[in-house]
Amino acid sequence: MLELRNIFKTYENKPLLRGVSFSVAKGETVCLLGASGSGKSTLLRMVAGLEFPESGLVLFDGLDLAQTAPHLRDFGLVFQDYGLFPHLNIFDNIAFGLKIRNVPASEIHLRVAALLGQVNLNGFEKRSVNDLSGGEQQRVALARALAPQPRLLMFDEPLGALDRSLKDDLLNQLRDILHKTKIPAIYVTHDVDEAFAIADRILLLHDGEIIRDDAPEDVWANPNSVHAARMLGVGNVVEGVVVSANKVKTDFGTFALTCKHKHTKNENIPLLIQQPPSPFRRGDGGEVEEEIQLKVEDVLFKRDQFQVKAGGGLVIHMKDAPRVGQIICVKVRVECLA
Amino acid sequence: MSNKTLNHTDTETLRGETLRGYVFPRFLRFLIWLPVLLFLLSFFFYPLSKILALTFDPATLLNPNNLRNTQHVVGFTFYQAALSTLLTFALGIPSAVFFAKFDFPGKPLLRALTAVPFMLPTVVVASSFNALFGNHGLLSSLIPNPSSLLPTFILHPSPFILILIAHVFYNATIVIRVVGNALSRLDPKLEAAARTLGADSFRVWKNVTLPLLRPSLLAAALLVFLFDFTSFGVILLLGGSSFATLEVEIYIRALKLPNLSLAAMLSVVQLIFTLIFSILYTRIIKQTTTQTAPRFSIARRPKTLREKIFVSTVYCLLFIFFLLPLLSLPIRSFTRLEADRGQRGEVQYGFTTDYYEELFINRRGSLFYVPPIRAAFNSLGYAVITVVLSLALGYPTAYALAKPTRLEKFLDPLIMLPLGASAVMLGLGFILSFGRALASPFFVPIAHTLVALPFVIRTLQPALASIPERLRQAASTLGASPFRVWQTVDLPILSRATLSAATFAFTVSLGEFGATLLLTRPEYPTIPIAIQRFLSQPGGLNFGQAMAMATLLMILTTLSILAIEKLRLNQDGEF
Numbered sequence: 001m002l003e004l005r006n007i008f009k010t011y012e013n014k015p016l017l018r019g020v021s022f023s024v025a026k027g028e029t030v031c032l033l034g035a036s037g038s039g040k041s042t043l044l045r046m047v048a049g050l051e052f053p054e055s056g057l058v059l060f061d062g063l064d065l066a067q068t069a070p071h072l073r074d075f076g077l078v079f080q081d082y083g084l085f086p087h088l089n090i091f092d093n094i095a096f097g098l099k100i101r102n103v104p105a106s107e108i109h110l111r112v113a114a115l116l117g118q119v120n121l122n123g124f125e126k127r128s129v130n131d132l133s134g135g136e137q138q139r140v141a142l143a144r145a146l147a148p149q150p151r152l153l154m155f156d157e158p159l160g161a162l163d164r165s166l167k168d169d170l171l172n173q174l175r176d177i178l179h180k181t182k183i184p185a186i187y188v189t190h191d192v193d194e195a196f197a198i199a200d201r202i203l204l205l206h207d208g209e210i211i212r213d214d215a216p217e218d219v220w221a222n223p224n225s226v227h228a229a230r231m232l233g234v235g236n237v238v239e240g241v242v243v244s245a246n247k248v249k250t251d252f253g254t255f256a257l258t259c260k261h262k263h264t265k266n267e268n269i270p271l272l273i274q275q276p277p278s279p280f281r282r283g284d285g286g287e288v289e290e291e292i293q294l295k296v297e298d299v300l301f302k303r304d305q306f307q308v309k310a311g312g313g314l315v316i317h318m319k320d321a322p323r324v325g326q327i328i329c330v331k332v333r334v335e336c337l338a
Numbered sequence: 339m340s341n342k343t344l345n346h347t348d349t350e351t352l353r354g355e356t357l358r359g360y361v362f363p364r365f366l367r368f369l370i371w372l373p374v375l376l377f378l379l380s381f382f383f384y385p386l387s388k389i390l391a392l393t394f395d396p397a398t399l400l401n402p403n404n405l406r407n408t409q410h411v412v413g414f415t416f417y418q419a420a421l422s423t424l425l426t427f428a429l430g431i432p433s434a435v436f437f438a439k440f441d442f443p444g445k446p447l448l449r450a451l452t453a454v455p456f457m458l459p460t461v462v463v464a465s466s467f468n469a470l471f472g473n474h475g476l477l478s479s480l481i482p483n484p485s486s487l488l489p490t491f492i493l494h495p496s497p498f499i500l501i502l503i504a505h506v507f508y509n510a511t512i513v514i515r516v517v518g519n520a521l522s523r524l525d526p527k528l529e530a531a532a533r534t535l536g537a538d539s540f541r542v543w544k545n546v547t548l549p550l551l552r553p554s555l556l557a558a559a560l561l562v563f564l565f566d567f568t569s570f571g572v573i574l575l576l577g578g579s580s581f582a583t584l585e586v587e588i589y590i591r592a593l594k595l596p597n598l599s600l601a602a603m604l605s606v607v608q609l610i611f612t613l614i615f616s617i618l619y620t621r622i623i624k625q626t627t628t629q630t631a632p633r634f635s636i637a638r639r640p641k642t643l644r645e646k647i648f649v650s651t652v653y654c655l656l657f658i659f660f661l662l663p664l665l666s667l668p669i670r671s672f673t674r675l676e677a678d679r680g681q682r683g684e685v686q687y688g689f690t691t692d693y694y695e696e697l698f699i700n701r702r703g704s705l706f707y708v709p710p711i712r713a714a715f716n717s718l719g720y721a722v723i724t725v726v727l728s729l730a731l732g733y734p735t736a737y738a739l740a741k742p743t744r745l746e747k748f749l750d751p752l753i754m755l756p757l758g759a760s761a762v763m764l765g766l767g768f769i770l771s772f773g774r775a776l777a778s779p780f781f782v783p784i785a786h787t788l789v790a791l792p793f794v795i796r797t798l799q800p801a802l803a804s805i806p807e808r809l810r811q812a813a814s815t816l817g818a819s820p821f822r823v824w825q826t827v828d829l830p831i832l833s834r835a836t837l838s839a840a841t842f843a844f845t846v847s848l849g850e851f852g853a854t855l856l857l858t859r860p861e862y863p864t865i866p867i868a869i870q871r872f873l874s875q876p877g878g879l880n881f882g883q884a885m886a887m888a889t890l891l892m893i894l895t896t897l898s899i900l901a902i903e904k905l906r907l908n909q910d911g912e913f
Contacts, residue, residue, distance in 0.1 A: 050530050070533040071541075077534040083527035087549045096545070097535035148536060 001026050001184055002047065002152055007056035009042060016042060017053070018208035024152070027182040029175075031199030033189060033231065038205050040188040044154045047186065048077050060151065071100075076145030076183075080157040082137045084129045090116075090140055091125035097148035115143040118177060135166045142174070146181070153178070153185040159194060171197045192232055196220070204228050226270045226337050235274035236314050237337065242267045248336075251312045252292045259336035270337040275316055275330065291331050296322045370734045371749060374791075377731055381784055382756050385767025392602040392770065404600050407587075408607060415583040418498075418573075419566035422505035426562050429506055429659070430513025436652040437514060438521035440645070441637045448653070451660045453511045457899050458892060459849025460571025461866040465888035466663035467504050467576060468873065469670035471495055474881040476666050479675045497577040504572045507663060509562045516561070520554035526636050553625040560622065564615045568608065568760050571851040571866075575873060584608045585762050585852070592766045592856055602770070605763040612758050667892060671885035675878065693882035710883060713868035714890065716779075717848055720864060723783035724847035725840045728794045731787070732839065736798035757792045764788055765856025779862045785853040790843040797842060801835030802828075838902055845898040848891065865891045 003023040009016045016039040024030045034040045045051040047058055049070035058065045065073060084093050091112055098108045116122055119139035129137065138158060145153060158174075159167045175198055178185055189195050195202055195216075202219045204212040206227045212219055223229040229237050240248040240255070242263045248255055250271060263269060294310035299321050301307075306321045310328075322328050398404060437449055455463055469475055471494070478494060495503065524547065532542045570585035579590055584604050591601035640649040674690040697710045735753060739746050756764070764785050768776065805828060813823045851866040858867050865887055872884035 045530075048530070048534050050533065069538070070530075071536045071538050073534070074536070075534055077531065079527050079531065081527070083525065083531040085528060085531075085546060085550075096532065096537075100536040100541060100545075144531075144535070 001061055002186075003057075003059040003062075004043070004047070005057040005059065007043070007046065007053045007058075009039065009046070009051075009053050011039070011042070015208055020056070020205070020208070020210055022203055022210055022213055024184045024186060026184055028200045029178050029185045029187060029198055030201045030203060031187045031189065031195040032203045032205055033192065033195045034205035035231070036190055039208060040190075040205055041156050043205075044077070044156050044186060044188055047152070047154060048075055049073050074148070074150050075152045075154060076148070076150035077154045078138075078141050078145050078156065078158045080160045082134075082141045084137055084141055084144070086129050088129070089125070090121070090127050090129065090132075093129065093140055094144045094147050096144060101148060111147060112143075115147055118146070119143045119173065134162050135170060138162065138170065139173075142177070146177070146183075149181075150183065153183050155185065155187045155189075157189050158187075160189070160191075167194065168197075174198065204231055206231065223272065224337070229272050229337060235272050238271050238273055238312075238314070240269055240271045242269060248334075252294070252314065253290070255290055255334040257336060259338070261336060261338050263336075263338070272335045272337050273314065274333050274335070289331055289333055291329055293327055293329055296324050296326045296328060299324060367738070367743075367745065370738045371745070374731045374735045374753065375749075377787075378752065378756070381768075382759070382764075382788055385764070385771040386759070388770040389602045389605055389763070389767050392599050393606045395599065398599040398603055401599070404603055407600060408604060411582050411584055411587045411604060412607060414581070415567060415585075418501065418581070418583060419563050419569075422502050422509075422566040422569075423559055423563045425502055426506045426509050426513055426566075427559065429655075430510045430558070430562075431517065432648075432652055433510065433514045433656060434518035434521055436649060436656075437637075438518045439637060440649050441639050442649060442653065448656060449514075452514055452656060454664065454896075454899075455507050455660065456509065456511045457845075458895055459866060460569075460851050461575065461849070461869045462667070462888050462892045462895065463504055463508060463663075464572050464575035465869055465873070465884060466667040466892075467500055467507075468881075469885055469888075470663050470666040471500055472881070474675065474878055476670055476673070498581065500576045501573055501581065504576055505566050505569060507659070508569075508572065509565050512561050512565070513558045516558040517551065517554050520551050522636060524550060524636075553622050557619060557622045560615055560619045564612065564619070567615070568612065570760070570762055575870060585760055588760075588762050588766055589852070589856065592762075592769055598766075598770065601766050605760070605766055609759060609763065612760070616758060664892075667885060668889045671882065671889040690882075693879070693886035696879065696883055697886055710863075710868055710872075710887070713863040713865050713887070716862050717864040717866075720783045720786060721844045721847040723780075724786040724790055725843045727783060727787040728790045728843045729836070729840060732791055732794035732798055736795050736802050739795065739799045740802035753795060754792050756788050761785070761789060761850060761852030761854075762856060765853040768853075768857055776857060777859060779859060781857050782854055782862070782864070783847065785857055786847040786850050787843075789850060789853065790846040793842050793846070794839040797839040798832070798835050801832055805831050841898050841901050845895055845902070848894055848898070 001024060003021075005021050007017050007020040020039075020043065022030070032040050032043065042051060046053055049065065049068060052066075060073075085096065088096070094112045094115055095108045098111060103111070112125065113122075116124055119142055121136060121139055121143070124132075124136070124140070129140070132140065138161075141158075155174075159170055162170065171194060178198075187195070187198055199216050202212070202214065202216050203210050204219070204227070211225055212223070212228050219228070220232065220234065223232055223234050226237055229235065238250055238252070240250040242257070242265055243249045243254065244265065245263075246257045248257045248263075248269065248271065250273075252273070255271075257263065294308075294312075294314060294316070296308055296310055298309040299306050300309070301321075302317070305317045305319055308316050308318055308322060308328075310316065316330055316332075318328075392398060433452065437445070471477055528546055528550070529542055532546045537545060567583075568585055569583070570589070573581050573583055574586050574589065577586075579586060579594065582590070584607065588601045588604045588608070591597045591604065640646045671693055672689055672691065674688050674692065699709055739750060739753075742750070759767075768781055768785065772781065809827050810823050813827050814820070818826060849866060850864075851870070854864055854867055855870065858864060863871065869884045869887045869891070872880045872887065
């Protein structure tokens with residue numbers, strides 16, 4: 001349905017987006033993950049028609065939107081700090097898009113009541129925006145964006161200002177609503193957990209380019225690049241030196257190299273060191289399990305396991321807490337990220 | 339002031355109030371208030387009661403002449419104020435958009451330039467317009483009339499048009515600041531939200547932008563209207579007594595064509611209107627505080643051709659409109675203009691310092707019994723007395739107000755009440771109350787103090803309230819005597835605020851025109867009075883001296899304003 005083709009944009013004379021292309025299919029929720037300032041929000045604003053690419057196309061159902069004003073696009077947008085109209089009450093906020101479209105008053109009342117039910121805010125019609133908590137305001141913003149039944153929904157870090165427990169709650173509601181309405185959605189965030197909780201597909205935006213576009217489980221299993229691994233916080237990214245055709249030396253020992261790349265001797269390559277039972281790992285046989293010895297430097301309690309910081313900065317997780325200073329043996333998988 | 343501190347002081351009332359670490363019994367607390375209350379009782383409330391008594395005398399109220407006169411004057415006052423407000427908005431709104439939405443080189447300077455007239459004394463503004471447009475002004479003397487260069491209405495604007503333009507010149511900065519602040523505080527996300535919800539630009543403006551700006555627009559309109567409504571110096575000096583607004587008519591009926599009962603009645607009418615506008619304004623201001631500020635400035639460089647044309651047009655317009663009159667005054671004060679009587683349009687002109695030199699000479703048959711420059715010394719003397727008097731009265735009051743108890747909450751509005759009365763009204767009250775005693779020159783600085791005192795208190799009070807009691811306690815546990823505590827803790831923190839308040843009182847006194855005009859003795863002119871007398875006399879030399887005097891006053895005031903701005907710590911200039 002929505003397609004972006006080769007979008008370029010500079011910001012203050014620095015390239016911000018360097019040829020971004022992706023598409024969103026019907027009923028699909030696509031999550032755009034990237035650091036702050038990476039241009040995620042700019043991409044959304046371009047889709048909304050509030051900003052324009054220097055080159056590249058934004059298409060919907062194959063039609064170029066360059067000449068379509070934002071108010072004619074029928075795309076809903078939900079902001080991080082809600083953007084509710086402070087001079088209107090909850091009812092008038094949600095009804096805003098319907099009134100613009102000259103929907104009859106009786107139908108507006110029915111629709112607004114139904115939407116308030118959908119976001120669990122029954123009876124909030126007459127309340128003022130300023131009386132609501134952050135979570136409630138964001139639900140009103142969602143209802144307002146849903147009201148005109150847009151062709152596409154966009155979320156710009158919608159839960160960024162909310163605390164953890166509220167986030168989980170709202171994410172569940174949001175996923176429910178998106179599944180029921182089948183409205184395609186672009187969800188922009190820098191929070192990995194949030195992205196994995198809501199996305200049908202994940203796009204990683206780094207340095208103005210989409211470096212990964214895949215299903216969440218595949219992205220998690222095969223980050224395939226240093227930036228992706230770092231962004232997602234998968235395992236440990238370390239430097240290694242190639243010592244022979246299939247051996248690589250690191251601070252933690254020398255490992256077998258099984259990738260398909262051609263490496264020259266003494267080349268520095270990035271490696272991903274992970275602990276084996278990784279939930280999504282499918283036996284594609286690319287990587288090798290090896291055992292290494294580590295000295296424990298710090299132990300942190302994390303919910304159902306212990307996070308162990310070891311010598312050299314490696315972080316692993318264990319069921320039982322080791323003592324600080326103890327030497328432990330851990331099985332790891334080593335993978336080339338070059 | 340937070341609730342916590344209020345409760346804290348409330349419980350302390352039982353034991354006697356603490357102030358600066360000492361225990362004050364209740365009667366002592368009242369003693370702090372005694373000087374300022376006595377001052378206000380004798381010089382504000384007593385004169386006010388005289389005015390009220392005269393107004394509500396049946397002989398005044400039932401006089402059909404008085405009623406007809408009042409009706410006529412009120413009508414004209416409203417008419418000129420409404421027209422001035424409208425014109426001020428016509429210039430102010432595009433300028434507010436210009437400052438709020440766009441970035442361009444020289445923006446801070448241009449913004450400061452638009453604010454300068456508001457802080458200048460009315461006589462200086464009136465003189466500037468005379469220097470540019472007046473009969474002896476630069477435009478009419480340098481450009482032959484009739485001229486193909488400029489149409490007559492620019493070369494020789496009628497006095498009424500001149501008054502309107504001067505009002506715009508004076509008050510445009512209010513619109514620029516109030517509406518501009520609201521515009522730049524407007525969350526751009528709201529507009530984006532409205533557009534994605536299907537609103538076109540007109541609908542966005544009508545349903546989102548305008549409702550959000552409405553309180554600020556109303557507040558600015560009321561404030562501008564209030565200033566135009568009570569304008570005195572500009573109207574009297576540019577229009578003469580033929581333009582009878584309430585203020586001008588009060589002055590005329592008090593001095594020129596004495597009818598004190600009519601003057602009293604008019605000033606009560608004016609007071610009522612002023613109070614109504616002030617109450618409305620306070621109500622509106624409460625609504626404007628709920629808006630959220632965006633985290634960064636939304637101003638940017640103009641991009642499209644339309645934006646560029648808009649920005650450069652407003653830029654030039656503002657630059658010319660605000661700089662030309664301000665420059666004309668000093669230029670005219672150094673320019674010799676002598677039209678050859680026989681040949682129309684032939685003018686000789688050149689550089690001269692005659693007008694300044696003339697100020698030091700006591701000519702026979704001149705307007706004063708003393709060299710005109712004595713007016714400057716009188717002004718400085720009055721200003722110094724005003725500073726001392728308003729600080730002496732303002733300090734204890736601000737101390738008491740910094741830690742308000744029930745007594746302070748009751749007295750606070752009383753202290754601010756003189757703000758509602760116009761200067762001319764204060765003068766009238768003095769005339770009614772003290773009559774003959776006015777021969778003493780001391781009533782002028784007393785009137786100036788009445789005008790300056792509310793501002794002085796409002797400058798000192800937050801500074802005093804900002805000193806945490808803990809600092810004083812820390813100093814005394816370290817062995818400082820009460821005097822040392824005051825010297826080492828209070829004084830350094832207060833010196834800025836004190837200097838700022840003092841400069842403010844000084845500036846107010848220097849430029850005060852309305853009350854002084856009613857109270858001053860011929861032998862003790864101040865600078866503004868001297869300017870008015872020079873301007874009301876024929877002849878190029880008198881005009882030139884008015885220009886020279888006004889230039890001096892402009893320089894003095896500008897220096898004071900710069901000093902206040904320097905002293906003001908990042909405090910936002912709300913009106």
